[in-house]
Amino acid sequence: xxxxxxxxxxxxxxxxxxxxxxxxxxxxxxxxxxxxxxxxxxxxxxxxxxxxxxxxxx
Numbered sequence: 795x796x797x798x799x800x801x802x803x804x805x806x807x808x809x810x811x812x813x814x815x816x817x818x819x820x821x822x823x824x825x826x827x828x829x830x831x832x833x834x835x836x837x838x839x840x841x842x843x844x845x846x847x848x849x850x851x852x
Contacts, residue, residue, distance in 0.1 A: 800833070809821070813847070814844055814847070814848055815844075815847040815848045815850070815851035816851065818830065818832075818848050818851070818852070819848075819851045819852055822852060830852055832845065832848065
């Protein structure tokens with residue numbers, strides 16, 4: 795069993811109406827992020843191609 799702790803900040807914004815890959819990429823660029831941490835469900839990762847699209851876009 796893994797142990798750990800995830801600390802999150804207050805949600806600053808919600809983006810809708812555009813593809814997730816485009817939105818995540820735009821936010822990473824806006825923040826000049828060198829790394830991006832995606833916290834997603836196993837189902838979203840394994841049963842859809844959405845996370846792969848985000849990875850490819852980054």
